[in-house]
Amino acid sequence: MIGDVLAARSQMAMSLAFHILFAVVGIGMPVLMVIAEVRWRRTGDALHLELAKRWAKGTAILFAVGAVSGTVLSFELGLLWPGFMHFAGAIIGMPFSLEGFAFFTEAIFLGVYLYGWDRIPPRAHIGAGVLVALSGAASAIFVVIANAWMNSPAGFRMVNGRPVDIDPVAAMVTPAAFPETLHMVIAAYAATGFVVAGIHAFLLLRDPGNAFHRRALAVALLVGAPAAIVQPISGDISARYVARWQPAKLAAMEGQFRTERGAPLRLGGIPDVNARETRHAIEIPYGLSLLAFHDPRAEVRGLDAVPRENWPPVAIVHVAFQVMVALGTYMALVSLWAAVTALRKRRVAANRALLAAIAIAGPMGFIAIEAGWTVTEVGRQPWIIYGVLRTADAVTPMPGLVVPFITFTLLYCFLGVIVVWLLYEHVHRSPRIFEIEARAGLVSGTPP
């Protein structure tokens, strides 16, 4: 049996990891659906209408699961971490309230969009879609602002172990707020764009020339590729924030055990906490100092500058960070390849090597997001509020937490299987090329 704190952390991690997949789609998917609808209204191309309707349905399925799993999280904050909520509720309740309103807006206008195709004027319908997209992004920003506060707490003073002089506005504009929200919103667009592009690139490899998939790929790349290309810049902003404000997290990310000037950048490698060194890494001299502080001679604080009991789990954070960076780099490179192809007036859909590269990148955005949140959350340990409140001191006194952990894990596994199956069915019913041609009147008679 695992201990209660570990069970609570596992349940929270599992709930967040599950919810974020749906939350991310709720940010990115409405953008795709609105672009497809605008293209249909402009050109009258029925395939774009088909795309908009299918993406809207996909959004509806995923939004519903996101809504209920988000509800679970709002309760779990207290069910698992009453000590944290008792301490922090008055300080970071504000972004959660604002998130509630953004979510309300999203739910209202998604209802209007889904059920309003024939009931409201075209402009109002597109407007509803735009509001869904904007409020989805706003939701993400507010929730991540709350998380940013946990990483760089501000807006209160500690007196006898309790917060006083609480300033909820100052708690929203912490040093971590901008880097984290920027990185997350861009990640959502990149991940959603690439998962859709990946699916349709894969289907184009099997059904070349299919106009439906070509259009889908074009819209998805329009959203995913620019996001993937600019993401390294926001990653740089985030890394410099971490270097300055959370040195223990940076040291764990990089497997940096010793404080040194001109620290190297380590690619890969396995941190050995007992020997206090990272083995088998490819080291690029001065790389870390250069990236973290934009100065090759800058001093990087290692884990030796942090008391041993305040170290995060180094190996998990280091490996998760490497995974995130590797996948993000691959997505950025594939995006550049696609961008160059498109700028040279060549068809992305005709380049089989590029299609294969995009298909492989399909799941990468989501894996990178999970890895990135692992870095953020595990890298903050042993603190639930960095430097202020320990995770172990915030957990509920109720024993037997392994039971709810297993129960919710089974529930979410079950839902995950169903959603994947539904989406598979959804994609599987994509029109085949002969159906499109038959519809367009190019081929008469029944398909073989």
Next chain:
Amino acid sequence: MTGLVSLPALLAAVMLVSLTAYVLSGGADYGGGVWDLLASGPRRDRQRDLIAHAIGPIWEANHVWLILVVVLLFTCFPAAFSTLAVVLHVPLSLMLIGIVLRGSAFTFRTYGGDESAAQRRWGRTFAIASVVTPILLGICIGAVASERPGHAALRIAAAERGASFGALYIAPWLTPFSVAVGVLALALFAFLAATYLTVEAPDDELREDFRRRALATALLVFVAAFGVLLIAHLGAGPPRVAAQLTSRWWALPVHVLTGIAALGAIWALYTRRWRLARVAAALQVTLILWGWALAQYPYLVPPHLSIGAAAAPRRTLVLTLWALAIGAVALLPSLVYLLGVFRGRAGAAGRG
């Protein structure tokens, strides 16, 4: 905020309004699930279609009222939120499972394609979760009123030795009184749903189906409410709330108004005044909720956590009020627009 109402009390009132909105809108969605489960007769499938069309576009928006209640509770009254989350961990977790299964199953049924066996399975899951979840919500509310979670929280905070898991985490909410409140909540939600559906039904046959159901559940509500009061006065229920409901100056007017609303709803249903019935039913449910809130005032978690004692610092409360005001200005027109787009056409629509 001078004089009449304190700032914390004002925010507690906003929370009560949100809870009322959740019960009147989201509660009726659960009630719809109950009638899906109990759909019968020659028009069984049409009843289910009407329910699905009535719930489809709005249940997620309705659901946000619950999230608003939770967020307001942990922002403005963090001590009350953390206390309840500890003692009511088990029923709240069970309620969450119900919420997850209800919402997911409804969506899977709507978008799950044409395979009818799978459709029926999701329909069944949706309907059963719609029955179980309101009972658990009612149990939690009943438990809070009964003061047992408050006492258990004090024992947990004192790290009392030798107290069993059951005594601290099960007994506070698994009582005849709490379960009776759970049944009352289910009856009220089903009653609301049937009454709303008489307005939204596209033809007289369906309207009559739901009129019969509304009248039957109106009687069930009476029985359940009587059961709750009976248990309360037998001494197994909430000492303070029960006393307040009989002794305070506002008690009699609240009882009388609730009774008038209840009888009015039945009369309007009986004489087929559908819209009036809807208003009266909503009023009846609102008065029941507010009666409970008045009786428990000024305590959020009796016997020890009052609104004032659990309140967040003033600055947080003021900012939250501002956020609520701005949010309301932005959202209420949107909500009215959503309801306006779909009002009265539920039966005529195709699935989106």
